[in-house]
Amino acid sequence: MKRFIILLLCVIGCFALTQFTIAEQQTQRTLQLTLQNSQGKKLEIDVQDIQEPTKLYRFDLAPVGxxxxxxxxxxxxxxxxxxxxxxxxDGSPLYLLPDPQGKPGTLGAFASFSYFFGDNSISYIDYRRDLNGGEVEGINAPNCALTFEQADEKCQNFLERLxxxxxxxxxxxxxxxxxxxxxxxYFFQYTSAFDGISFTRSTMCTGANDTMYPFASIYISDEGIFSVGGNFQYERRNVEPIEDFVSLDELIERLQFYLESGLFDKMPPLPISSISLEMISAPKSDGSFSVRPVWVVQTDRRAVKFExxxxxxxxxxxxxxxxxGSIASM
Structure with missing residues (x-):
């Protein structure tokens, strides 16, 4: 690894509890530095609150719906x-609930399930509630007894029960x-955060048909939950601790190496604005998914000028x- 040139380095390490119950497995750091290669090309990094793990795991996700x-x-x-x-x-169960208050044959609610290879989806809708609506300003829904935080807590508890x-x-x-x-x-969307590290859409490197991650959408009012959909009934199996993983410092060394090797030559002059640790998955032949942690390094694509x-x-x-340390995608 070539010795890298740092023009400005200010690395602030601070230990802080995260929002997860296993917070002791992560610390937070802020990075403000500039890397430069032998040709003078620079790579600026300005990222706050990077979650740096002290423990990492790889595992399989098996559908159990x-x-x-x-x-x-x-x-x-x-x-x-x-x-x-x-x-x-089509080989999948469908459950219909007649509306006892409606006309004969009126559907009150339904739940459908799909258990094909690797699929594990649920769709539930209560038609007796009004699903159609638009966004409003503010964090709390108007004329609703639930605050944002209360609604979120109820939805998380409900999804755990599912x-x-x-x-x-x-x-x-x-x-x-x-x-x-x-x-x-309220309308919420969730993924799973295993050991404090979540799946997000940014981890889908090869398309939705090739990767899978737990996902749920849910509607809730002060009358209760009236719609749930998604693919989230999975069980962790074959959990394996990763003894020697790429630390944040090692990641920076790799970025310097990639800068020197020309990997970033077609990158616009924008600073790296996000470094996060996420989970990525890939399908296996038995219908389960192998899950591995991945460092995601991003610039703000919205700032890329037309020229x-x-x-x-x-x-x-x-x-x-x-x-x-191998590259998953870029």
Whole structure:
């Protein structure tokens, strides 16, 4: 590894608890530095609150939804489960709940399941609630007894009851029902954060058909949860500690090496604005998914000017496996 030239280095290490229960497995650091190669090309790094792990694991995710179908039905429908009409569509179960307050044949709610190879999806909708609506300003839904934090907590608890491990909020906010502008509810999206490290869409390096990660979307109001969808009923298996993983300092050394080797020659003159540790998965022949930690190094692609794009310069989205240091994608 060539000795790298650092023009400005200010690395601040600070130990802090994260929002996860296993916070002792991570510390936070801030990086402000400039790397330069022998030709004078520079790479600026300005990132705060980088989660640096002290322990990492690789493991498999196995779909277990078909093993939990009865408990899932009971959780979704409660006492109304005894009123369900069960059908089968393309080999997958479908449960229909007639609306006792509506006209004969009116559907009150339904739940469908898909358990094909590697698939593990659930779709539940209660048609007796108004799903249509638009976003509103602020963090709390109008005329709703639940605050954002309360709604998030209820949704996470509900997803855990459905079999989602370590739900982690990645998007969402308040909504208002169409035609009922004063009545609010919430829409949230979750992935899983195993050992404090989450899956996010940025980890999907080869397309949705080749990678899989736990994902759930959910609607909630002060009347309860009225829609759940996603692919999140997985169980961790074959958990293996990674004895020698790529640390943040080693990652910086690799970035210097890539800078020297010309890997960043077509990168616009933008600073690296995000360095995060995430999980990435790949399908296995038995229908499960192997999961590995990955360092994600990004520039702000929204800041890429049109003239840079015309010159073939685009933002950086580099993913490096944290277990062996190989490049996953860029």
């Amino acid at each position: 078909s093993e939990r179908i009865q408990s899932t039905i009971d959780t979704l429908f409660g006492e109304e489960a005894q009123m369900l009409v069960e059908k089968e569509v 079999g989602m491990e370590a739900p982690f909020l990645i998007a969402g906010g308040p909504r208002v029902a169409s035609g009922k502008e004063t009545k609010g509810f 840079w794009q015309q010159a073939g310069l685009f933002g950086l989205n580099l993913k490096i496996y944290a277990d062996d």
